[in-house]
Amino acid sequence: MTSETPLLALEGVSKRYGGLRAVSDLHLVVHRGELRCLIGPNGAGKSTVFKLIMGFERVSSGKIMFDGAGIDSWPTWRRARQGLSIKMQIPGIYPELSVHDNMRVAAQYHVGGGQIEASIDRLLARVGLGGMGGVLAKNLSHGQQQWLEIGMALSVNPKLLLLDEPTAGMGPGETEATARLVESLNADGVTIMVIEHDMTFVRQIARKITVMNLGRLFAEGTITEIEANQAVTDIYLGRT
Amino acid sequence: MRRGASLLTAENVAFVVFLAYLLVYPSTTDEFSIGNTAYFMAISLMALSLALIWGKAGILSFGQTAFFGIGGYVYGIYTLNVLGSGATWIGILVGVLAGGIVAATLGYFMFYGGVNDVFVGLTTLALTLVLQTFMAQTAGPEWAVGEARLNGYNGMYVPQISIGDAALYGKPLYFLYLAILIGVYLLLRWLSGSRWGYGLVALQENRTRTETFGYNVRFMQVQVFCLAGCIAALSGVLYASWGSYIDPSSMGLTAAITPVIYVAIGGRRSLTAAMISSMILLQLSQSLASSAPEYALVIFGVLALLAVLFVPEGFMAALFSAIDRALFKRSRPDRGVGTGDVTPGTPRVS
Numbered sequence: 001m002t003s004e005t006p007l008l009a010l011e012g013v014s015k016r017y018g019g020l021r022a023v024s025d026l027h028l029v030v031h032r033g034e035l036r037c038l039i040g041p042n043g044a045g046k047s048t049v050f051k052l053i054m055g056f057e058r059v060s061s062g063k064i065m066f067d068g069a070g071i072d073s074w075p076t077w078r079r080a081r082q083g084l085s086i087k088m089q090i091p092g093i094y095p096e097l098s099v100h101d102n103m104r105v106a107a108q109y110h111v112g113g114g115q116i117e118a119s120i121d122r123l124l125a126r127v128g129l130g131g132m133g134g135v136l137a138k139n140l141s142h143g144q145q146q147w148l149e150i151g152m153a154l155s156v157n158p159k160l161l162l163l164d165e166p167t168a169g170m171g172p173g174e175t176e177a178t179a180r181l182v183e184s185l186n187a188d189g190v191t192i193m194v195i196e197h198d199m200t201f202v203r204q205i206a207r208k209i210t211v212m213n214l215g216r217l218f219a220e221g222t223i224t225e226i227e228a229n230q231a232v233t234d235i236y237l238g239r240t
Numbered sequence: 241m242r243r244g245a246s247l248l249t250a251e252n253v254a255f256v257v258f259l260a261y262l263l264v265y266p267s268t269t270d271e272f273s274i275g276n277t278a279y280f281m282a283i284s285l286m287a288l289s290l291a292l293i294w295g296k297a298g299i300l301s302f303g304q305t306a307f308f309g310i311g312g313y314v315y316g317i318y319t320l321n322v323l324g325s326g327a328t329w330i331g332i333l334v335g336v337l338a339g340g341i342v343a344a345t346l347g348y349f350m351f352y353g354g355v356n357d358v359f360v361g362l363t364t365l366a367l368t369l370v371l372q373t374f375m376a377q378t379a380g381p382e383w384a385v386g387e388a389r390l391n392g393y394n395g396m397y398v399p400q401i402s403i404g405d406a407a408l409y410g411k412p413l414y415f416l417y418l419a420i421l422i423g424v425y426l427l428l429r430w431l432s433g434s435r436w437g438y439g440l441v442a443l444q445e446n447r448t449r450t451e452t453f454g455y456n457v458r459f460m461q462v463q464v465f466c467l468a469g470c471i472a473a474l475s476g477v478l479y480a481s482w483g484s485y486i487d488p489s490s491m492g493l494t495a496a497i498t499p500v501i502y503v504a505i506g507g508r509r510s511l512t513a514a515m516i517s518s519m520i521l522l523q524l525s526q527s528l529a530s531s532a533p534e535y536a537l538v539i540f541g542v543l544a545l546l547a548v549l550f551v552p553e554g555f556m557a558a559l560f561s562a563i564d565r566a567l568f569k570r571s572r573p574d575r576g577v578g579t580g581d582v583t584p585g586t587p588r589v590s
Contacts (some may be wrong), residue, residue, distance in 0.1 A: 080454040092449040105442040108435045109454035
């Protein structure tokens with residue numbers, strides 16, 4: 001694969017639920033090393049896009065290319081082994097398992113047996129949960145559960161990390177810490193797509209922003225361009 | 241298991257004591273009790289089968305009884321038709337494979353067809369009852385496979401496991417059953433701590449999430465269903481050869497629910513608790529059957545109800561946890577380190 005080949009390309013992707021078009025003829029390209037924010041009002045189809053990329057839902061039409069391969073027909077587990085990883089909107093941790101075992105479950109298929117403990121310790125420290133491996137995941141605070149899930153998503157050594165509202169329910173301090181974490185991950189070379197409503201967070205991390213509305217790509221650009229775009233303001237205020 | 245985890249746990253100690261007791265027991269008792277305990281060990285394999293499929297993988301199956309019956313009947317049919325030295329040993333393998341193949345086939349259609357949770361329980365219960373109903377009407381002479389007459393509720397004669405022409409009984413049979421029970425138990429303990437075992441626990445909690453980490457969840461469900469089916473079939477083989485007999489009641493509603501109750505009372509998530517408690521409850525069941533048969537089912541029903549309502553992890557498993565905390569001062573992840581003890585950290589930017 002050449003470095004110019006997009007890591008992810010959605011080519012005319014649509015998703016219909018009966019008469020409802022959740023995603024409509026979406027064209028989206030993400031290159032290696034990008035930190036892309038996906039924003040839009042509620043019901044714009046952002047989370048559906050993530051579900052289509054991960055294979056939770058199948059596309060009604062169009063094509064999804066990842067790392068040069070068509071992955072439309074692949075089951076989720078195969079996409080994960082290919083390097084796709086997600087932090088879900090609703091925390092997708094295992095509440096009845098310890099923090100350590102959550103990480104181990106996530107890492108097993110992607111880290112060699114000899115390195116797994118070192119990898120878990122390193123990632124737990126990175127997401128601020130160092131020394132908490134023995135804590136039952138359900139006993140963590142909401143913010144810590146979000147960080148644990150980011151740690152789990154990182155355990156698979158992802159080529160593309162999808163973060164669906166990583167700061168949902170977090171206080172300002174936790175949001176700030178999460179923003180720094182996401183930026184540092186990207187600086188380390190992890191390609192990241194983030195769905196987020198918190199514009200302070202988006203402003204801090206985003207290099208490029210894609211705006212969706214009513215299942216379609218509405219606008220794309222830098223944070224400055226998007227904030228200056230009156231049409232984007234209008235859709236957030238429900239004027240279109 | 242976390243790196244450096246201690247082997248000194250109540251569960252491990254209980255297993256060692258249990259094993260030591262079973263090893264010396266034959267030298268302290270009579271022939272009848274030895275044979276009786278061998279029967280308990282054969283049935284306890286069913287408990288291990290359920291602890292695997294229900295406790296580890298979260299799939300409540302009433303089909304283990306069907307695989308138990310398939311194992312017993314197929315072993316009988318094979319050994320009645322194939323004579324010669326070693327036939328019964330090959331028969332054990334054939335019986336186990338038959339149970340495993342049926343389980344894998346049913347599992348494939350269920351799990352790849354998207355059947356999960358309570359619907360697996362209903363489907364497997366239906367399989368059990370269909371098999372019982374079918375076998376119940378096989379009393380006529382036309383229902384025979386070669387030399388093997390199925391005989392409906394009159395029951396089918398089943399040859400005993402033998403070496404050469406000599407059937408195994410007494411202590412040799414006892415120690416064979418003990419070796420099989422402990423072998424299966426150790427295999428399942430090893431699998432539980434493996435990558436596959438961790439995956440099972442994870443898919444029990446959240447199938448979709450587990451798939452996002454690269455686990456082929458449906459295939460794993462079929463694998464564990466097949467393995468549990470093999471163990472249940474092995475239980476059926478040992479049961480049928482122990483008594484030289486099997487009939488359709490071994491696949492009835494009561495037979496399907498009883499092991500579920502044993503495992504629920506003992507602790508479905510602990511292989512050790514499931515195995516030991518089923519041995520104890522089988523002994524209790526037999527004692528009640530002779531002294532107060534009218535109360536036996538009521539007592540087990542009440543115990544199961546109490547377990548479900550107040551000790552969902554099972555009485556013996558709860559006892560293990562309590563001993564771990566009291567004696568071994570183990571810091572358990574689910575106790576003592578709850579909300580409030582956690583010092584919030586901050587993600588590190590490297």
